[in-house]
Amino acid sequence: MPEILVTGGAGFIGVNFVRHWLTARPGDRVVVLDALTYAGNRESLAGLDEDRLEFVHGDIRDGDLVSRLVRERAIRTIVHFAAESHVDRSILGPDAFIETNIVGTHELLKVARACWLTDHPGPHRFHHVSTDEVYGSLEPSDPAFREDTPYAPNSPYAASKAASDHLVRAYHHTYGLDVTTSNCSNNYGPFQFPEKLIPLVLMNMLAGKPLPIYGDGSNVRDWLYVEDHCRGIALIIEKGESGRVYNIGGLNEQRNIDLVRTLCGVVDARFQRDPSLAALHPACPAAKGGRCDSLITFVKDRPGHDRRYAIDAGRIEKELGFRPRESFQSGLAKTVDWYLGHQEWCRRIADGRYREWIERQYASAGRPA
Numbered sequence: 001m002p003e004i005l006v007t008g009g010a011g012f013i014g015v016n017f018v019r020h021w022l023t024a025r026p027g028d029r030v031v032v033l034d035a036l037t038y039a040g041n042r043e044s045l046a047g048l049d050e051d052r053l054e055f056v057h058g059d060i061r062d063g064d065l066v067s068r069l070v071r072e073r074a075i076r077t078i079v080h081f082a083a084e085s086h087v088d089r090s091i092l093g094p095d096a097f098i099e100t101n102i103v104g105t106h107e108l109l110k111v112a113r114a115c116w117l118t119d120h121p122g123p124h125r126f127h128h129v130s131t132d133e134v135y136g137s138l139e140p141s142d143p144a145f146r147e148d149t150p151y152a153p154n155s156p157y158a159a160s161k162a163a164s165d166h167l168v169r170a171y172h173h174t175y176g177l178d179v180t181t182s183n184c185s186n187n188y189g190p191f192q193f194p195e196k197l198i199p200l201v202l203m204n205m206l207a208g209k210p211l212p213i214y215g216d217g218s219n220v221r222d223w224l225y226v227e228d229h230c231r232g233i234a235l236i237i238e239k240g241e242s243g244r245v246y247n248i249g250g251l252n253e254q255r256n257i258d259l260v261r262t263l264c265g266v267v268d269a270r271f272q273r274d275p276s277l278a279a280l281h282p283a284c285p286a287a288k289g290g291r292c293d294s295l296i297t298f299v300k301d302r303p304g305h306d307r308r309y310a311i312d313a314g315r316i317e318k319e320l321g322f323r324p325r326e327s328f329q330s331g332l333a334k335t336v337d338w339y340l341g342h343q344e345w346c347r348r349i350a351d352g353r354y355r356e357w358i359e360r361q362y363a364s365a366g367r368p369a
């Protein structure tokens with residue numbers, strides 16, 4: 001049975017990818033390597049076929065461990081998600097981003113080179129999952145990011161991802177490693193840790209807490225439903241050209257304030273349709289027939305906040321036939337339903353690693369912009 005190694009497979013996109021791959025490839029096994037940082041959650045992989053999924057608790061910077069896994073399981077494909085992924089945390093403390101995103105990626109590349117080019121030459125693929133944030137920030141009238149847009153990362157997070165992209169590229173050009181890279185826009189959907197905008201405001205709405213909007217809320221992001229991203233990655237692994245970079249986007253640019261208002265409307269409507277939700281979430285304004293957007297609070301802006309991201313996804317569409325399937329309305333509805341239906345998961349997250357972060361958000365929400 002072919003096995004692939006998925007790093008960061010207990011995080012938001014990794015979990016969705018593992019689920020996608022096991023469903024789409026019934027003959028394959030997946031080995032997940034994850035350090036279970038605050039963002040990783042073993043429970044998010046629960047319920048999957050244990051015969052086809054192996055979980056290894058470990059760090060991508062541990063070259064000996066990675067090397068043992070790749071050799072013992074005869075791994076020929078690595079899909080690399082593991083990262084520190086939150087811009088705000090990178091502003092507060094960049095060191096972990098340098099360690100995991102740059103040093104960690106380099107450790108994986110070294111192992112891949114040794115195993116696949118020197119010791120056991122043969123077909124292989126290293127897919128590197130990256131972000132559109134490496135391209136920097138756009139003005140409202142600028143054309144969307146293309147694969148040949150010059151890199152101009154602004155946050156420590158974006159800079160660390162840019163560095164990792166360059167290392168992946170260099171291992172292809174210098175050593176001939178078979179690599180592909182995808183640079184994707186903002187994802188949303190099930191299992192996202194509630195420090196990121198959509199799950200954060202969703203959980204705050206249900207708890208009747210402020211919805212912190214940085215600055216004036218006019219920053220623009222392109223949003224892609226996570227299942228579409230996973231399909232795109234799978235397509236690149238299968239059919240993408242070695243050494244090539246593919247941008248993946250949702251064709252869905254939204255100002256933060258508009259996105260949050262839309263999300264409030266989805267939750268208000270859900271409460272109107274299902275009166276039993278009021279008893280489960282009594283603090284939510286919608287429980288008393290009110291509106292969630294009454295919780296919107298403008299707070300001090302993020303330092304160096306990128307104005308706009310937009311993706312030109314022409315290459316992956318033309319070359320691999322990829323287009324997102326989910327509309328923003330349908331994706332948001334699925335996301336809201338998932339969080340409402342997984343309150344136990346949310347509670348456990350909120351009881352632990354999420355609390356410190358959310359409290360900081362509440363504190364900043366108390367300080368008007």
Ligand code: NAD
Pocket residue numbers: 007008009010011012013014033034035036037038039040041058059060061080081082083084085086100104129130131132161183184185186187188193
């Ligand atoms: P996440 O923060 O939810 O998950 C990251 C996972 O990596 C966690 O399970 C964590 O435990 C694990 N991890 C962290 N450090 C590790 C280490 N040293 N060794 C092993 N595991 C480690 O992140 P995500 O949102 O799922 O993002 C996954 C990847 O996709 C990242 O590389 C990110 O840069 C990229 N990306 C994310 C988005 C997005 O909107 N979330 C968009 C584009 C690209």
Ligand code: TYD
Pocket residue numbers: 086087088186195196197198200212213214219220221256302361
């Ligand atoms: P985020 O989800 O952190 O993703 P990224 O910074 O990688 O784009 O933020 C998405 C946008 O939402 C970004 O412009 C910052 C903004 N934002 C808020 O306005 N309030 C919040 O509480 C958070 C977490 C983000």
